[in-house]
Amino acid sequence: TYYTLSDPVSAITQNAIMDYQKNIWFANLEHLVLFKHGTNQLLDIDTGFNYKAPVTLIEDKNHILWIGTYGDGLVRYNRRSSQNYSTKNGLASDYITSSYYDEQNNLVWIGTGNGISKVSLDDKSNISSIKSYVSEEVNLDLSCNINSICRALNGNMLFGCGSNIIEYNKLLDENKKTELILHFEGLRLNYEKSDWKDYSKGMEAWTNMPISLE
Numbered sequence: 001t002y003y004t005l006s007d008p009v010s011a012i013t014q015n016a017i018m019d020y021q022k023n024i025w026f027a028n029l030e031h032l033v034l035f036k037h038g039t040n041q042l043l044d045i046d047t048g049f050n051y052k053a054p055v056t057l058i059e060d061k062n063h064i065l066w067i068g069t070y071g072d073g074l075v076r077y078n079r080r081s082s083q084n085y086s087t088k089n090g091l092a093s094d095y096i097t098s099s100y101y102d103e104q105n106n107l108v109w110i111g112t113g114n115g116i117s118k119v120s121l122d123d124k125s126n127i128s129s130i131k132s133y134v135s136e137e138v139n140l141d142l143s144c145n146i147n148s149i150c151r152a153l154n155g156n157m158l159f160g161c162g163s164n165i166i167e168y169n170k171l172l173d174e175n176k177k178t179e180l181i182l183h184f185e186g187l188r189l190n191y192e193k194s195d196w197k198d199y200s201k202g203m204e205a206w207t208n209m210p211i212s213l214e
Contacts, residue, residue, distance in 0.1 A: 014055045015147060020063050027054040032067060032077075048081040056099040056147070058108065062125040066108050068096030074110055074119070076127070085119075090130035092117045092142075100149035102157070105170075109157060111144025116159055116168075126205035142166065 011030035026033040032043040043049040056068035067075040073086035098111030108119040115134035148160030157168040200210035
């Protein structure tokens with residue numbers, strides 16, 4: 001069985017998935033595309049998505065879409081609104097080449113040209129932490145190839161980096177000493193807790209900081 005799309009897209013499609021409702025999503029270099037009921041819908045700012053060059057797609061256990069872009073970092077999309085995370089939040093790079101969802105450990109793995117990022121999620125699919133492994137810091141080429149992350153039968157993660165396959169062992173990583181990264185846990189005014197909801201677009205679940213504070 002094959003389908004002829006009624007509204008074909010012109011740019012290269014690098015990734016596609018079928019979601020829990022059996023809709024098909026395409027990461028097209030020009031658009032995020034939803035194929036539903038035999039027609040294409042190009043996602044844009046009116047549907048809560050306004051980021052360039054989608055290249056990877058995964059869906060987590062709460063049916064949240066995580067979209068890797070080539071330039072705008074990682075985007076969390078709940079089909080109504082979206083939020084992006086970048087190097088400012090700890091990603092190895094904003095130019096993503098691969099992604100993988102580890103359902104057993106509730107992790108989103110991101111491969112980039114500059115290294116690999118491990119994104120930990122809470123029970124509501126909000127980001128709880130981001131840890132990155134950058135090539136120059138570990139003295140190893142971690143430039144991840146396109147669509148080249150998978151989970152081995154022993155639970156370790158495998159990454160295609162250049163001409164090599166890199167294996168990540170959680171047990172070894174947990175025993176490794178690393179520098180602490182500063183994360184905000186809230187914002188106070190004159191040392192007192194304040195309700196910022198009336199002065200912002202909401203609160204960031206990960207940092208408890210106001211979004212777009214006026």
